[in-house]
Amino acid sequence: MSGHSKWATIKHKKGALDAKRGKIFTRLIKEITIAARAGGGDPDGNPRLRTAIAAAKAENMPADNIKRGIQRGTGEIPGLQYEEISFEGYGPGGVAVIVDCTTDNRNRAVSEIRHAFSKNGGNLGEPNSVRFMFSKKGVIAIAKEAANEEQLMNIVLEAGGDDLNDEGENWEIITEPSAYEAVAQAVKDAKIETVMSEVTMIASTYTKLEGATAAQMLRLLDALEDHDDVQNVYSNFDMDANQLEEIAG
Incomplete structure (x- = not known):
């Protein structure tokens, strides 16, 4: 994916999410x-929780919100029991799509995610299809x-990063x-703001x-992002940055 369209896509996604702060x-x-729930309520011993x-x-x-979320996971206070489900499929033009969901109703999630794909020119695939x-990463x-490049390269080398790309x-x-945690902390310690x-x-x-x-692929991504059970959507979709901004606008 060209850098230009990648960052335009991220900006589009971030803008859509910022509009839905809740x-x-x-x-x-x-x-x-x-x-x-999976690894306990102590972030020091639970990297996923810490992240x-x-x-x-x-x-x-x-x-307080963070504390209550942890307590629901450990069972200290009552709450819905969530299940993680991952879907794989294809969008318009054969684009590969992965959708991670956290739901309290598996049947509803399967039905509604399948509908979002079919309504927007895509289809669900088998596990490990994409x-x-x-x-x-x-x-x-x-x-x-x-x-600057030298400053960041030093952080990458010293904190254990893999690569620095322009x-x-x-x-x-x-x-x-x-x-990731060590490198992210090194960037933070250097007082460098991240995008x-x-x-x-x-x-x-x-x-x-x-x-x-x-345009149809963007509609599919928006439909998936709008779904209450969807946590993350990943795709190998690329498009011209100017067209993305035109459609999004």
Whole structure:
């Protein structure tokens, strides 16, 4: 994926989510609850919970909300029992899509995610039909004016990052998931502001779409992102940045 369209896509996604602030909090609370249930309520011994709490704090979530999310996960206070489900499928133009859900009703989630795909020119696939195209990585993006290449390369080498890429207006640090926390903390300690910082799925190849097919793919992504059970959507979709802004506008 060309750097220009990648960052335009991220900006589009972030703008859509920022417009639904309450939805961000809901997703983060679900992740905190699931993480605490799976690995216990002590973030020092639970890396997934530690990452979830850091993401919640980055969105200025109140400490009481975080505490309650942990307590629901550990069973200290009652709450819904969530189940994690991952869907794989294809969007318009054969684009690969992975959808991670956290739901209290599996049958409803399966039915509604299937409907979102079929209504927007896609279809669900079998497990592992597209996952092989993606790798889990830590990604930390930094605006060019916030830091220089030498400064960031030193952080990558000293903190255990994998690579530093030039992505047009931004630098992009890539890490293994196990090294993400250390590298993210090193960036924070250096007082360098980030454009984005998360563990995500990166595609090995990208499919470029144009015109009506690209517009239909954006509608599918928006439909999935709008669903209450959806935590994350990953795809190998690429399009021209100018067209993306035109459609989004």
